Amino acid sequence: MIKFTLNGRTVETDAPATARLLDLLRDEFELIGTKEGCGEGECGACSVFVNNLLQNSCLIPIGSIAGADIQTIEGIIETEQFKILDESYSIAGGVQCGYCIPGMIMASAALLSENPHPSEAEIREGISGNLCRCTGYNMIVEAINLAAKKGDGL
């Protein structure tokens, strides 16, 4: 039995220790905001926070997160930071099909928490592990820039 904190609640699972956190989130906890793109750490669609650090849930065997604090996109939706990101992404036109967006938002939030006023190069580095097949990235970079200005340190 593996116990950890998921979006602020203590949860337990008897899934095998090698099960991917990604599958557990989607199939057992029905948190389907976290997406699977590549399943190999390259696209960032599955990004979550593990003890506040951005990580790819497709690479995490759940046995390694016993006792950890996990947050998914569903877990940050009430935060002020999310609201500002949400607004900025729509103003900048940063969302097309949307598949990459939960991961992008997680990466954006991680970046802004660490570096509230990133340069364009730092924004591009911050989302360098996230692939988007639609937008060409410029609007996403613009969205994060906008959020940084509006959020001013959030």
Added chain:
Amino acid sequence: MIEKITAYRFERLDETLSQLNREDCAIIAGGTDVMVLHKSRRGVPPKIPKPIVFINHLSELKQVYQHHKDLHIGACCTYSELLENPLIPFALKNAIKTIAAPAIRNRGTLGGNICNASPAGDMLPLLYVYNAKLLLRSVNGDRMVAISDFIQGPRQVQRFHNEMVTEIILPFVLGDSHVVFEKVGNRNADTIAKVSFAGFVRISKDRIDDIRFAFGAVGPTMVRSIDIEKKLIGKTIPLADADIAEIVAAFDKIIRPIDDQRSTAAYRKTVALHLLRYFLSMKQYQPN
């Protein structure tokens, strides 16, 4: 049918080592190599043929400290942790910044990069030129191995199943040494190097006191030749064109890259020799 999976996660290193001594297990640190290697269909846990031992939560494996001027780095330090640590040399940090993206750097470990022993492992060329040593620990005690002896080939390391790499040790280097790392690839975030190069040089009064270089991704393991390096010791810089040509020719003979989906042998060799030539021109190490 659900297959039974055995996995262990002990609170302490000594308990972990006892388990490794009882049974041949698969060690998982960050899992960024293991999980990709054993990936199955979505919804199906990766198939790892041995019992699993998780180690990346062990605080004993996350220390960074200096001892007799040598730098000791815990095997389970992640790249992000190393980037933030003031004891880690700049050259190593520069190499870390070329690795993947933030999310991978928050999980991948230095020990994992070494034990995975990929010909393209980005930490390896620098660790070779630093003459890094590995501390291997088991219930029977400790032993120290040079990284160049530990790594035997792609995914092959000289480790007994009851051992674990606990520390990476960088022997003391004098402060006026120059150390560089170059990586040639496509997109950082998923780029495995096509060619990489690490150089180390210490010059006093225009004379080369110590020089080392290693190439990555151009052979089954890092390519380094102490015999070739020796030819340069005591020479004055700037090096004569003939000296540079001699060293480049010597490496031309021993670098034997392969063609694969990432690059061709010819490209790899040309770039490797260019990186060497540039390093030997020492433009960056001469006053003004």
